[in-house]
Each structure stands twice: as C-alpha cells, then as structure tokens.
Amino acid sequence: MILQPKKNIAHLPTRIEALQNLSSWLGGPRIYIKRDDQTGLAFGGNKTRKLEYLAADALNCKARTLITTGALQSNHCRQTAACSAQLGLDCVLVLVGKSDADLSGNYLLSKLLGAEIVFAEAGTRDTVLAETYNRLEESGRQPYLIPYGGSNSIGVAGYIEAMQELMVQIQGKNEVLKEPPDWIVFASSSGGTQAGLMLGAWITEFSGEVLGISVEESSETLRVRIAKIVEETAKFLDIPYSIIDSDVNIDDSYLGGGYGVLGVLEREAINLFARYEGILLDPVYTGRAAGGLIDLIRHGFFLNEDRILFWHTGGQPAIFADAYQSQLLSQPFQ
Ligand SMILES: *Cc1c(COP(=O)(O)O)cnc(C)c1O
Numbered sequence: 001m002i003l004q005p006k007k008n009i010a011h012l013p014t015r016i017e018a019l020q021n022l023s024s025w026l027g028g029p030r031i032y033i034k035r036d037d038q039t040g041l042a043f044g045g046n047k048t049r050k051l052e053y054l055a056a057d058a059l060n061c062k063a064r065t066l067i068t069t070g071a072l073q074s075n076h077c078r079q080t081a082a083c084s085a086q087l088g089l090d091c092v093l094v095l096v097g098k099s100d101a102d103l104s105g106n107y108l109l110s111k112l113l114g115a116e117i118v119f120a121e122a123g124t125r126d127t128v129l130a131e132t133y134n135r136l137e138e139s140g141r142q143p144y145l146i147p148y149g150g151s152n153s154i155g156v157a158g159y160i161e162a163m164q165e166l167m168v169q170i171q172g173k174n175e176v177l178k179e180p181p182d183w184i185v186f187a188s189s190s191g192g193t194q195a196g197l198m199l200g201a202w203i204t205e206f207s208g209e210v211l212g213i214s215v216e217e218s219s220e221t222l223r224v225r226i227a228k229i230v231e232e233t234a235k236f237l238d239i240p241y242s243i244i245d246s247d248v249n250i251d252d253s254y255l256g257g258g259y260g261v262l263g264v265l266e267r268e269a270i271n272l273f274a275r276y277e278g279i280l281l282d283p284v285y286t287g288r289a290a291g292g293l294i295d296l297i298r299h300g301f302f303l304n305e306d307r308i309l310f311w312h313t314g315g316q317p318a319i320f321a322d323a324y325q326s327q328l329l330s331q332p333f334q
Helices: 020-026 047-060 075-087 105-112 122-138 157-171 192-204 219-236 264-277 286-298 316-320
Strands: 016-018 030-035 065-071 090-096 116-120 143-145 183-188 209-214 249-251 307-312
Touching: 020 030, 020 264, 020 286, 047 075, 047 143, 047 157, 065 075, 065 122, 075 090, 075 105, 075 316, 090 105, 090 122, 105 316, 116 122, 122 143, 157 192, 183 192, 183 286, 192 209, 192 219, 209 219, 209 286, 219 249, 264 286, 286 307
Parallel strands: 030 307, 065 090, 065 143, 090 116, 183 209, 183 307, 209 249
Antiparallel strands: 016 030
16 A cells, blocks of 8 residues: 655654553543644644645645635634645635634634635535635636545545554554554544544554544444545555444444533543643543543443553644633533
8 A cells, every 4th residue: 555645744753642640540541642732733633644645635736725614613724724824825714604703713723824714604514615616716726625624535644644653653662652552542523534543553453443432423424424435545545445334433422512512521521631631632522532531431441451542633722712711611620
C-alpha cells in the first residue's frame, strides 16, 4: 500500500503521555493519551492529519479555493480555513447557523483566518453547499470540495498514517507506552478517523480494539457509514481488506441531549482531565468521548490490567464559544 502524496503541515509525531493521576483516581486500568490536540494548524485537532492529504490533492487539481461545510462551531471548518491561509488559497465555509450568531470560539477563528462564510439551515446545508460550489466554479475561482469532516478516501489516509505512527512510537520503545494498548478510545462522528484507524490497525497488525464513542448518531448509522468509507478507501489505496458493518466497534450510549449539548457526563470529564492532568477537552467531542470512557471504566467494562489509549482529537476552541463557556463550571463543578 502506498499512501497518496501529502503536504507537510502537521506537527508530527504527536506525543503519547500517561494519565497517571486520573488512572489512580479512577482506580481502574492504565490510561494513556495521544495528543492529536497538538497537531498544529490554528490550535490543532484531528482534521489537520486529513487536511495534509486533502490539501495535496487540491493543489494537484490546481484549486484556488477550498470549500467545505460544518456546524457553526466546526473544528473542521476552522482548520480548513487555517490550511487555506497557509497555502495561499481562498476558503469558503458553509456553516449551519445564522448571520447574527455570536462571534466566538471556532466561528470567530474561522473569520479571523479569512474564510468567507455562507450560512445555511441544517435541512438545506447540502443544497447550499452545491449551489455555492457551482457559483465559485462559474466565477472562475477553481473550488475544491472537501466533504463534511474531511472523511473521504483521501482524508482517511491521515489516520492510516496516524496508526502507523503510533506503532512506530511503541516499537521504538516510547518512554511511556512500550506495548500496544488493548483499547484505543476516541470520539467518532463523520467517521474518517475511525475508518483510518481501522485500516491502519489491519495494516500494522495491531492487536487491540479500536472503539469509537459516537457523539451524534446511533451505532447502526455510524457503522454503515464507517464501513462504507473503509471499503472505498481500501479500494482507492489498493488495500486487500474487506469489512462488514459489525466489524466497526461503536458505543452510542453517551448521546445525552444530542449533538453539542453539554451535559453532566461531559462536564465531569472536562473537569477531571483539567484538574487531574492539566489537559483540556472540548465540550462537543472529546468531553463526550472521555465521559464515555470514564463511565465504561466505572462499570468494569475493561480488565484492570488493560492499557487504554485515549486518542485526543482536539476541539478546544469550542470551550470559548459563548454557548459553552458559562456552563463549564456550573454545579457540581464550581
Ligand atoms: C471532527 C472531530 C471528531 C470526529 O472525527 P471524525 O473523523 O469526523 O469521526 C472528533 N473530535 C473532534 C474534536 C473533531 O473536531
């Protein structure tokens, strides 16, 4: 298997750290963390790895404008805006929201990074995206479409490479993690991260489990989506791996009040990681995934001798979104 060419943008390899304080406080298995919140590109996150491959493809296609879509507080859109600025390309973002939205968090950063914003409603997002793309094309701005979350067979290469990076770190006798973890746990949404980790696990003969915590959708929906991305990417990269939906390991028990709704589960995880480890999680993705991980530990889901790697996928600018900052320290975490 040969990955497509990429543009070197990310700060790699990201560190692996041991969460000793949190592990002993929880009294369960040893928890480690992979710091993909530190990938660079305007506060980092998992989209940077995908964008390395997508950006190379865009330049190869002679694009002059990157266009993508997401929620108002989308990390993917903020990182795409930063990537465009770095490459000297224009950036157009179709965001689900209204033009009078509070200028904070990722939305503020996307504007600061020079992105042009087009607003859409959730139901018409894809139509508005297609219309905007056509308009850009007609006016000669040579748009390159990056799908939602950067999760197509080009972007996924970033997480195949990430899995290879992890195995090289472990085989190179990483000072904190000397053997493969039994579990890799992380937030899963548009599915590219999980698809890449799964393909990478197969290629590197990783012996542990790759467990995505869904932040938005049912296990059934997400399994089908991820299996499809895996299949398309395997075909695109000529990897002889075949997959059935049930191979995709997803836990959807932590959807709480829905996408982006900050509940006690997320607030506890954010506060524990901050106070015991000095590590910041975000309210939408990593807060929920870490909350799920903590709950699984409390329910004895893992063996006590397991090594668990929590893959931090970034997202911290959302801490400063008006919608969240006032709630993070409310009861019982004052
Ligand atoms: C996009 C995102 C995810 C989900 O990754 P997918 O590849 O879309 O499944 C997780 N965490 C953060 C912080 C993200 O921005």
